[in-house]
Amino acid sequence: AATAPLLSVRGLNAWYGEGHVLHGIDFDVAPGEVVTLLGRNGAGKTTTLKSIIGIMRKRTGSVVFDGVETVRMPSRTIARLGIGYCPEERGIFSSLSVEENLLLPPQVRPGGLSVEQIFELFPNLRERLASQGTKLSGGEQQMLAIGRILRTGARLLLLDEPTEGLAPVIVDDIGRTIARLKSEGFTIVLVEQNFRFASRVADRHYVVEQGRVVDMIPNAELDANIDKLHAYLGV
Ligand code: ATP
Numbered sequence: 001a002a003t004a005p006l007l008s009v010r011g012l013n014a015w016y017g018e019g020h021v022l023h024g025i026d027f028d029v030a031p032g033e034v035v036t037l038l039g040r041n042g043a044g045k046t047t048t049l050k051s052i053i054g055i056m057r058k059r060t061g062s063v064v065f066d067g068v069e070t071v072r073m074p075s076r077t078i079a080r081l082g083i084g085y086c087p088e089e090r091g092i093f094s095s096l097s098v099e100e101n102l103l104l105p106p107q108v109r110p111g112g113l114s115v116e117q118i119f120e121l122f123p124n125l126r127e128r129l130a131s132q133g134t135k136l137s138g139g140e141q142q143m144l145a146i147g148r149i150l151r152t153g154a155r156l157l158l159l160d161e162p163t164e165g166l167a168p169v170i171v172d173d174i175g176r177t178i179a180r181l182k183s184e185g186f187t188i189v190l191v192e193q194n195f196r197f198a199s200r201v202a203d204r205h206y207v208v209e210q211g212r213v214v215d216m217i218p219n220a221e222l223d224a225n226i227d228k229l230h231a232y233l234g235v
Pocket residue numbers: 016019021039040041042043044045046047048
């Protein structure tokens with residue numbers, strides 16, 4: 001029998017003011033799975049992550065995390081259940097050091113990684129311990145941003161374009177990090193434009209178009225579906 005999903009999104013609608021941007025998003029993520037949300041600019045991928053974590057105030061439908069309906073909860077409460085959100089702009093504190101950034105988030109649930117465990121995961125960050133956020137490279141900033149959400153004890157990680165603007169060698173590092181997190185049992189939803197990267201790290205891909213999930217492609221079937229996917233993405 002299939003295991004129950006860790007995250008189950010059904011009929012999710014969301015609005016920016018009067019602007020209705022999600023029109024019934026449906027998808028599931030199994031425990032330990034890595035899935036991507038793929039789609040053109042403006043399709044609603046970022047808004048989907050913001051709706052799951054509860055930053056989108058006006059939203060309806062159902063978002064069940066680990067058996068708990070969260071769609072009417074404030075984001076603070078949702079985060080405490082064990083969901084971590086890493087925005088595209090990464091959200092680290094540029095005036096604080098690496099260590100200060102890691103010490104900042106409250107350990108909201110048991111199971112949050114210690115600063116030492118974060119450094120084991122990201123040895124580069126240990127060398128940059130006292131460096132200010134602004135002095136870090138893009139890749140180091142991304143690792144710090146992921147490190148911060150691991151501190152909170154999150155088990156489901158929502159990552160918005162973690163490879164954006166990074167050099168290929170750093171993209172490879174992020175890929176290894178995601179593989180490592182997966183092997184340690186974390187569940188990951190990734191918004192990604194970098195197709196090659198997505199195909200290396202993910203188990204399945206959901207295609208988002210105009211605020212709806214219009215297709216699901218298992219990673220093993222990606223090559224066979226490449227023309228269809230190019231049409232979706234307009235590349
Ligand atoms: P991108 O890769 O460009 O971020 P996306 O698929 O993540 O694309 P969203 O950012 O979720 O798309 O945007 C979905 C829709 O919501 C778009 O039509 C966008 O113009 C609109 N939108 C996004 N942010 C806002 C905002 N702060 N206020 C109003 N409308 C917004």
